[in-house]
Amino acid sequence: QVQLVESGGGLVQAGGSLRLSCVASGSIFSDNSMGWYRQGPGKQRELVAVITRGGSANYADSVKGRFTISRDNVFTVYLQMNSLKPEDTAVYYCYLRRYITSDMYWGQGTQVTVSS
Numbered sequence: 478q479v480q481l482v483e484s485g486g487g488l489v490q491a492g493g494s495l496r497l498s499c500v501a502s503g504s505i506f507s508d509n510s511m512g513w514y515r516q517g518p519g520k521q522r523e524l525v526a527v528i529t530r531g532g533s534a535n536y537a538d539s540v541k542g543r544f545t546i547s548r549d550n551v552f553t554v555y556l557q558m559n560s561l562k563p564e565d566t567a568v569y570y571c572y573l574r575r576y577i578t579s580d581m582y583w584g585q586g587t588q589v590t591v592s593s
C-alpha cells in the first residue's frame with residue numbers, strides 16, 4: 478500500500494495564502510507524478526495541479542498565476558496557494574499516479590475554506 482498524508486488546510490480570508498503538504502510512504506515507486514484535485518460543495522472534481530518526476534508542472538486555468546506546485550523529493554509535494562478566492566473553497570486531495578500501471582493513490586483530503 479501507499480499512504481498519502483496531507484496537511485496545511487484551514488480557514489483563510491480572501492487574498493490570503495495557504496501551503497498544503499503531502500507526504501507519500503509505504504510501497505512507493507519512483508516512476509510517478511503527484512498532484513492535487515479539489516472538489517467544492519455541489520461541484521465536480523477538478524484537477525488543480527500536477528507535477529512530474531522531472532519537475533514539469535501544469536495547472537488548471539482557474540489557478541494559474543496564483544498556485545504553485547513543487548516537490549522536494551520524489552514522494553513529497555506542496556501546493557502554495559496565494560491570492561485565495563472564495564471559489565477556491567473545497568476539499569483538496571493529494572494523489573500519486575504510477576506511470577507504468579496508471580494506479581492512483583489518494584490522500585484523505587484537507588479542507589480549505591476561504592471567507593469573503
